Amino acid sequence: xxxxxxxxxxxxxxxxxxxxxxxxxxxxxxxxxxxxxxxxxxxxxxxxxxxxxxxxxxxxxxxxxxxxxxxxxxxxxxxxxxxxxxxxxxxxxxxxxxxxxxxxxxxxxxxxxx
Amino acid sequence: xxxxxxxxxxxxxxxxxxxxxxxxxxxxxxxxxxxxxxxxxxxxxxxxxxxxxxxxxxxxxxxxxxxxxxxxxxxxxxxxxxxxxxxxxxxxxxxxxxxxxxxxxxxxxx
Numbered sequence: 487x488x489x490x491x492x493x494x495x496x497x498x499x500x501x502x503x504x505x506x507x508x509x510x511x512x513x514x515x516x517x518x519x520x521x522x523x524x525x526x527x528x529x530x531x532x533x534x535x536x537x538x539x540x541x542x543x544x545x546x547x548x549x550x551x552x553x554x555x556x557x558x559x560x561x562x563x564x565x566x567x568x569x570x571x572x573x574x575x576x577x578x579x580x581x582x583x584x585x586x587x588x589x590x591x592x593x594x595x596x597x598x599x600x
Numbered sequence: 601x602x603x604x605x606x607x608x609x610x611x612x613x614x615x616x617x618x619x620x621x622x623x624x625x626x627x628x629x630x631x632x633x634x635x636x637x638x639x640x641x642x643x644x645x646x647x648x649x650x651x652x653x654x655x656x657x658x659x660x661x662x663x664x665x666x667x668x669x670x671x672x673x674x675x676x677x678x679x680x681x682x683x684x685x686x687x688x689x690x691x692x693x694x695x696x697x698x699x700x701x702x703x704x705x706x707x708x709x710x
Contacts, residue, residue, distance in 0.1 A: 490642075519698075521700075526702070527702050527703075528688050528690075528700030528701050528702045528703050529643070529688075529690075529698075529700045530700070531697050531698060531699065531700075534696075534697065541696075542695055542696070542697050544697070574641075576642065576643065578643075587696070588633075588645045588648060589645065589698065590645070591635075591642040591643040591644070591645075592642055593641050593642040594641060594642055
């Protein structure tokens with residue numbers, strides 16, 4: 487059974503551009519979360535979606551948006567890119583939302599903003 | 601902002617020795633989870649301990665949780681070269697969101 491997949495693996499953009507990152511959860515998982523991990527730090531929570539609805543949002547500007555599709559895959563969009571947006575973006579899926587829920591992570595998309 | 605703080609930031613030990621990492625957090629939690637990350641890539645879930653549990657074992661891993669001190673420890677016994685990785689604690693808050701520490705970088709020397 488395939489794990490969480492993310493695309494693309496690497497991405498290089500320039501300041502001011504827009505980027506879309508994609509995530510496919512494990513089959514049967516209905517919850518997807520997005521995290522930003524800057525080099526040398528732990529992940530920071532960006533969004534959680536469950537059954538196509540936003541269930542949680544971290545402390546990120548409105549330049550960051552996301553959505554979840556009927557097949558539970560998800561996209562993270564970042565507009566007006568800044569140098570500080572350079573990071574590893576991780577997607578995680580879980581079976582349901584709620585307590586005691588193990589999250590399964592994809593390999594991440596490494597975004598470099600020049 | 602990050603909830604947890606791991607200690608130490610980096611740890612280098614000989615293969616076969618035990619490795620202990622600590623995590624402190626600030627607010628009340630539903631549970632605390634430990635993850636491993638190799639080479640800055642995806643995270644792998646290791647173990648989850650609920651707020652009403654004090655100790656949990658999984659293979660060579662032992663996790664303790666002290667909610668009165670808001671701290672947890674991860675013990676890896678009989679370390680192997682393959683254990684070389686960064687280890688993160690993450691606390692699940694009342695909104696079911698995971699808040700992460702900055703991690704401990706563990707190096708196992710052969």
